[in-house]
Amino acid sequence: MTRMPEHLDIHLIRILYLLLCEKSVSRVALKLNQPQPSISGSLRKLRDLTGDPLLVRGGRGMVPTQHGESLLKAAKRILDETEGLFSPKTAFVPLEQARTFHIAAPDYMNNQFFTEVIARLRRESPKSRLVIHSLVPDVDYVRLLADGELDLVVGNWDEPPQHLHISKLFDDPIVCLMRANTAYARRTGKEGMTPEDFLTLPQVAPAQILPGYHGNIDSFLEHQNLQRNIVVESAHFRMLPYVVAQTDLVLTAGQQFASFYENLLGLKSYKVPLNFPPLRFYQLWHERSQHGTEHKWLRAQVSAAARLLAK
Known part of the structure; x- marks a missing residue:
């Protein structure tokens, strides 16, 4: 033997x-x-x-x-x-190679942003696939990034997780959205909302969207010892503009999201009369993906789509 x-x-x-x-x-x-x-x-x-x-x-x-x-x-x-x-890594060639990319985002993300991301991927890497996952409270996106099941997470956080890589995408000012023919809208000019109006008008708001995410709007108000009049909460963010279009309720959201539905549903937006910080959107990824050439390319496409919105 x-x-x-x-x-x-x-x-x-x-x-x-x-x-x-x-x-x-x-x-x-x-x-x-x-x-x-x-x-x-x-x-x-x-x-x-x-x-x-x-x-x-x-x-x-x-x-x-x-x-x-x-x-x-x-x-x-x-x-x-x-x-x-042990051979050197070869660079990802977008036009020739096929990859499947996985991005998770909450459903309040602006339609124009992801439309631009998709258009870029179709144009620059036509053989590749993109899967957009829903980011809801029970999704452990940190584990999914670490396991390689997600490539990127896009969203906004007061304090993003420190152990993940992060890149700022864009800022989105906060506005109020309501039906254009409500009694309040008929008697108030475009810039006429007062702090008291904002706090007392009946509002519809999203339920908790991300794990550990209290929300920029309510976190800010809490620090000012203020509270708005939320009468309806929903976990389905994209249904909220349709609720606003049929009721006297007000939705407080990012300007980019609001602009889309303002045009689509004939709604009216108002500048919020409090000094809210804008919603700040990021892309997050894990160290395991930091140096991959295809992942660097993907992050560049997402950043480019965000820059287009900022123009």
């Missing part, structure tokens, strides 16, 4: 492969620029490890044994895989 080596010696496998190909100790010594006795010693070691002569005398020199011949393909495969393991 032959004894397995404690450590796999790649150089020894290379010598095995060359001996089986060249069928000559002297030619292998020349190829590797090593003394012939060293190659002869390696052949003896290989014979001891395999329990087979590997090379024997033939009519016109050395020839592989049957067992030696059977090892040729396996040795070549190991050498090729080893070379590939």
Whole structure:
């Protein structure tokens, strides 16, 4: 019974492969620029490890044994895989290669933003796929990023997770959205909302959207010892403009989101009369993806789409 080596010696496998190909100790010594006795010693070691002569005398020199011949393909495969393991990373070529990218975002993200992201991916990497996942409270996006099931998470946070990589995308000012023919809208000018109006008007608001996310609007009010008049909460953010269009309720949201529905549903937006900080949107990713060329390309496309919104 032959004894397995404690450590796999790649150089020894290379010598095995060359001996089986060249069928000559002297030619292998020349190829590797090593003394012939060293190659002869390696052949003896290989014979001891395999329990087979590997090379024997033939009519016109050395020839592989049957067992030696059977090892040729396996040795070549190991050498090729080893070379590939340590070869330099090749850059992602968007127009030629296909990848599937996974991005998670809450449903209050602006339609124009993701439309631009999709258009860029279709134009720059037509063979690739994009999967947009919903970001809801029960989604552990930190684990999904760490496991590689998500490439990016896009959203807004008061304090993004510190251990993730982060890149700011854009700021979105906060506005109030209401039906254009409500009693309040009919008697109030475009810039006429007062702080008291904002706090007392009946409002519809999203329920908790992200894990640990209290919300920029209510966090700000809480720090000012203020509270708005929320009479309806919903986990389905994109239904809220339609609720506003059919009721006397007010929705406080980002300007980009509000502008889309203001035009679509004939609503009216007002500048909020309190000094709210804007909603600040980021893209987040894990260290495992930091240096991947396809991931760098994806982040660049998302950033470019965000810059277009800022113009």
